[in-house]
Amino acid sequence: MQRSTSKALFELLSSMRFAISLLTILAIASVIGTVIKQNEPFNAYLNQFGPFWFPVFEKLGLYSVYNAGWFLVILAFLVLSTSLCIVRQTAPMLREMRSFREHAREVSLRQFAHQAELPDALPFADRQARVAAYLTHAGFKARTSERADGVLLAAKQGSASRAGYFLAHGAIVLICIGGLLDGNLPLKIQMWLGSKQTTTGNQLIADIPESARLGVNNWSYRGNLFIPEGRSANVAVLSVNDGILLQEVPFTVSLKKFHIDHYENGMPKRFASDIIVTDDLTGESFEHTIEVNHPLEYRGVTMYQASFEDGGSTLRLAGRNMLHGPAAAPLELEGQVGETLRLNHPKFSYALELTGFTVFNVEEMGEGVESATGMARLREHLGSGAARQDSGREMRNVGPSFTFKLRDEAGQAREFQNYMLPIQQGGRWYLYTGMRESQSEAFRYLRLPVDEDGQIDTWFAIHNLIFDPARREELARRVATASFGDAPAAAPMRERLVETASNTLAMFGERGYETVGRFIEASVPEAERERAADVFVKILQGLVWEAWMSARERAGMEPITINEDRAAFLRDTLAALSDSLFYESPLYLQLTGYDHLQATVLQVTRSPGKPLVYLGSLLLVLGVFAMLYIRERRLFVLLKHEGGDLVAMSSNRKAIDVDETFERHAGALRDLLTPSQDGAAPDQTATR
Amino acid sequence: MELAHPSLTRTHWLRDRDLFDWLYAVALVIGAGLALAKYGAFMDVYDDIVLIIHVPALVAIGWYWKPFRGFLAAVAVLSLFSIWLYQGDLARAEQVFFLKYLISSQTAIMWMSALYFMATGAYWLGLLARSEFGEKTGSTLLWIGTVMGTTGLFARWYESYLLGPEIGHIPISNLYEVFVLFSLMTALLYLYYELRYDTRRMGAFVMLVISAAVAFLLWYSFSRGAHEIQPLIPALQSYWMKVHVPTNFVGYGAFALAAMIGVAVLLVERGILASRLPPVKVMEDVMYKAIAIGFAFFTIATILGALWAAEAWGTYWQWDPKETWALIVWLNYAAWLHMRLTKGLRGAILAWWAVIGLAVTTFAFIGVNMFLSGLHSYGNL
Numbered sequence A: 001m002q003r004s005t006s007k008a009l010f011e012l013l014s015s016m017r018f019a020i021s022l023l024t025i026l027a028i029a030s031v032i033g034t035v036i037k038q039n040e041p042f043n044a045y046l047n048q049f050g051p052f053w054f055p056v057f058e059k060l061g062l063y064s065v066y067n068a069g070w071f072l073v074i075l076a077f078l079v080l081s082t083s084l085c086i087v088r089q090t091a092p093m094l095r096e097m098r099s100f101r102e103h104a105r106e107v108s109l110r111q112f113a114h115q116a117e118l119p120d121a122l123p124f125a126d127r128q129a130r131v132a133a134y135l136t137h138a139g140f141k142a143r144t145s146e147r148a149d150g151v152l153l154a155a156k157q158g159s160a161s162r163a164g165y166f167l168a169h170g171a172i173v174l175i176c177i178g179g180l181l182d183g184n185l186p187l188k189i190q191m192w193l194g195s196k197q198t199t200t201g202n203q204l205i206a207d208i209p210e211s212a213r214l215g216v217n218n219w220s221y222r223g224n225l226f227i228p229e230g231r232s233a234n235v236a237v238l239s240v241n242d243g244i245l246l247q248e249v250p251f252t253v254s255l256k257k258f259h260i261d262h263y264e265n266g267m268p269k270r271f272a273s274d275i276i277v278t279d280d281l282t283g284e285s286f287e288h289t290i291e292v293n294h295p296l297e298y299r300g301v302t303m304y305q306a307s308f309e310d311g312g313s314t315l316r317l318a319g320r321n322m323l324h325g326p327a328a329a330p331l332e333l334e335g336q337v338g339e340t341l342r343l344n345h346p347k348f349s350y351a352l353e354l355t356g357f358t359v360f361n362v363e364e365m366g367e368g369v370e371s372a373t374g375m376a377r378l379r380e381h382l383g384s385g386a387a388r389q390d391s392g393r394e395m396r397n398v399g400p401s402f403t404f405k406l407r408d409e410a411g412q413a414r415e416f417q418n419y420m421l422p423i424q425q426g427g428r429w430y431l432y433t434g435m436r437e438s439q440s441e442a443f444r445y446l447r448l449p450v451d452e453d454g455q456i457d458t459w460f461a462i463h464n465l466i467f468d469p470a471r472r473e474e475l476a477r478r479v480a481t482a483s484f485g486d487a488p489a490a491a492p493m494r495e496r497l498v499e500t501a502s503n504t505l506a507m508f509g510e511r512g513y514e515t516v517g518r519f520i521e522a523s524v525p526e527a528e529r530e531r532a533a534d535v536f537v538k539i540l541q542g543l544v545w546e547a548w549m550s551a552r553e554r555a556g557m558e559p560i561t562i563n564e565d566r567a568a569f570l571r572d573t574l575a576a577l578s579d580s581l582f583y584e585s586p587l588y589l590q591l592t593g594y595d596h597l598q599a600t601v602l603q604v605t606r607s608p609g610k611p612l613v614y615l616g617s618l619l620l621v622l623g624v625f626a627m628l629y630i631r632e633r634r635l636f637v638l639l640k641h642e643g644g645d646l647v648a649m650s651s652n653r654k655a656i657d658v659d660e661t662f663e664r665h666a667g668a669l670r671d672l673l674t675p676s677q678d679g680a681a682p683d684q685t686a687t688r
Numbered sequence B: 001m002e003l004a005h006p007s008l009t010r011t012h013w014l015r016d017r018d019l020f021d022w023l024y025a026v027a028l029v030i031g032a033g034l035a036l037a038k039y040g041a042f043m044d045v046y047d048d049i050v051l052i053i054h055v056p057a058l059v060a061i062g063w064y065w066k067p068f069r070g071f072l073a074a075v076a077v078l079s080l081f082s083i084w085l086y087q088g089d090l091a092r093a094e095q096v097f098f099l100k101y102l103i104s105s106q107t108a109i110m111w112m113s114a115l116y117f118m119a120t121g122a123y124w125l126g127l128l129a130r131s132e133f134g135e136k137t138g139s140t141l142l143w144i145g146t147v148m149g150t151t152g153l154f155a156r157w158y159e160s161y162l163l164g165p166e167i168g169h170i171p172i173s174n175l176y177e178v179f180v181l182f183s184l185m186t187a188l189l190y191l192y193y194e195l196r197y198d199t200r201r202m203g204a205f206v207m208l209v210i211s212a213a214v215a216f217l218l219w220y221s222f223s224r225g226a227h228e229i230q231p232l233i234p235a236l237q238s239y240w241m242k243v244h245v246p247t248n249f250v251g252y253g254a255f256a257l258a259a260m261i262g263v264a265v266l267l268v269e270r271g272i273l274a275s276r277l278p279p280v281k282v283m284e285d286v287m288y289k290a291i292a293i294g295f296a297f298f299t300i301a302t303i304l305g306a307l308w309a310a311e312a313w314g315t316y317w318q319w320d321p322k323e324t325w326a327l328i329v330w331l332n333y334a335a336w337l338h339m340r341l342t343k344g345l346r347g348a349i350l351a352w353w354a355v356i357g358l359a360v361t362t363f364a365f366i367g368v369n370m371f372l373s374g375l376h377s378y379g380n381l
């Protein structure tokens, strides 16, 4: 009973059906990991799937499918099934490879799909000699078996096809085992055994407990080495689930310099780290440059250029007031990327986290020119593959930018991205600052127009006046005077305009155009709204203009007159003023200077399974080609003393070329055994 | 005993060669020799090895499949002519008539596209009207189109160096270029089977997938400007790209071909076009041959990809979506081969399977770039 159960189990596991089911399941399971982004921070998943599904998916291991227990079990079954399949096939295959089947009986030969009669006119010995010679010539190995009524020449070729089976299937077992060694199974086992535990990422390396450290003897790992310029590191960080482990490496790596080169069009051309490696045991050291596609292997550990980050650049910032009320002098700040500064002020209190800095930002600029149509369009696409110079688009480096988070006292953070230099858009220049609530959103940009000197001082001066309630009356008066002159006769009109203008400004100060628009919708009949909106915009423009003039007077500058450029600046300023009311920060942080410091991220790996996998790959290719392209053929020629000769062929594959091959061999044999008419046949007696 | 019978004098494969075989081989040897002598200084040891390996490989293909000799000769002549016309100045693409309207890269690829569409029409006409003339025309157009497309890629390779020595690279580095490669590979594989099985009737179906690829190519170039030569990002600056990508596309081309034959098999099984298409047995054989060659090359390509990944990203396998989908494709065809070869399965199921296989392959080829994010960043739509 016991025996038969285990036999049945063996049959099942080694069966083709089981294997194909496994292949299918493996394929489907693999899809999951390509749909759900793997190994992201758990917070991102929580946002994506919500509090109900997040833990369910976590239990199922969907955030790291390829390391999940159940996935490894499928792989293990594949290895088991393939191994058992090999075991099961070995004996029959070897028998097949060795045997010539020279004992095949005539009745069974006559049932072959490929069989034909042969001429039997020549003497028996002659026929046998000719056939034997033919078989050798045609590349067959043959064995002769004497029988009562004649002789059977059993020949075969292409037995190596069977060896291909062993190679290919053995290779799969090898590759899977190698892969398992290099996966995080060894790590998992260490963690299961209870000796190691992950810890959280945001702490100093020195504070990380022993239980989260792996020694240099750990034989399989993949982690990241983070090294700022001028510093060194000898522990790599391994991310496991949502925590980290530290891996000690047997040497220290110092980064001298990190290089990013760009092509003319701004695309990155080269990432390279000039490093010094010092062996911790012997103290020897050497210099080397690691580049993408050019790794370094040292003491069994391979280092690759994985990515780069900011290494703690120093940023100098001017915090400019975005609140309403009297102007304040810009706040001078300085900090390093990675640092958190405190912004304490009577009106607000924030933690300013400097999160990133990039020197180069290459963006596609320009709106593109209208494409031609018809034949002209086709003609544009003829010629060389070089990019067109007149496409109206170009890649341009728009200069440095930095990112930061403002965290309020409740712990809520908003993320910002500010560019250092003005960027041209539609022929005018703006400073861009982006804001978003969470990582998953795109930045929404506020564009602050720069003035004729390329500065944003004018915009801020106007901003401070326009949104200062104490100045409303004054600005409204200036507008009224500008409109109606200061003649006493116009006083009633002036007064009315002063009232309207200062109300408009009060409304605008709430939520910009949005409040004004609502007011128009609520109080003006539909037919007249457009005109009313025009009037409001005119008034607002007048107010901004007056704020500008007033700011100039205050600064002791010459008065100016309106022109086209200034009108455009006015419109931009107004739009930015309206948008700035949705900018959720009390300050605009302007980057005024920086000292750049890069850091490189090197991936360090130790993969003991690699040779196994590479060997398996080689065998796999050999095996697949052998199986698919070496054709096993068996040719049987039965020669009988009494005549009635027969040729038959079998093959392990049913394909059309088997028919062709058989025809070729049968035809050749027929020719060879047909006595020639011109008397050249070796034995005349055969021709009666 | 005398054995000088014709069937016994096993003809030696060398003795079987005709004059053109020898001319072809000699031309290849001389070509490679000249390249080594003249440009050896610019080539590293891998370049040398690859160049030298190409000689016997191309000789073997040309000797085994005769029309390939003429094809290669035409491509060589046109490509060299194109390079000669350029005289090292990219601007001449706009000035020289032959460049502007025939053999600069974009023009040649446009010719390829037009010829492929015409070939599709001719094959269909041939099939529906039972016109041998139609089929022969289709075949001729397909050959010429393939010559133009291949010339276009070679010209593009040269042009990229004219843009700047540091920009120059083999034109198989983005989605646009590999689509050209895909069309060419599928066409060549089909042309081989056309001769091997001595029937042009499957052309109508195979041309459908090629036309679809060309249509995509045109859209991609006209609406996205994808044809513009871009420099290589660091991750692609590797020798492995040159071997990994073309190997992959033998696989993709063969799978696409098999799927289209699968469609034909399914139609015939329903009695549609049954009297016009070749017998199911023949088409199934082509389908098997195509999947076999595709699987073999795809196996190599995946391994080459793993070797490359080991160098570029530090691990030979890290379940990046592109890698994972390559594995899925591979498992799928492994299962297909098992079903046919060891289970002896035939008919509609295998044909359907091949068609679905193409859907999976297409997803691995472009879907992954469009819908999933990963490290394979060479082609975003």
Ligand code: HEM
Pocket: A014, A015, A016, A017, A019, A023, A081, A082, A083, A085, A086, A089, A161, A162, A165, A168, A169, A172, A624, A627, A628, A652, B334, B337, B338, B341, B342
């Ligand atoms: C990832 C797993 C596997 C892959 C990629 C694979 C691949 C292949 C390939 C490409 C062939 C060639 C087709 C042929 O020549 O017949 C083949 C044949 C074969 N496979 Fe697999 N195989 C796998 C697993 C298995 C398993 C688990 C079994 C056990 C049931 C198995 C049994 C066979 C047999 C019996 C043959 C026919 C060998 C011959 O007749 O020459 N395979 N396999």
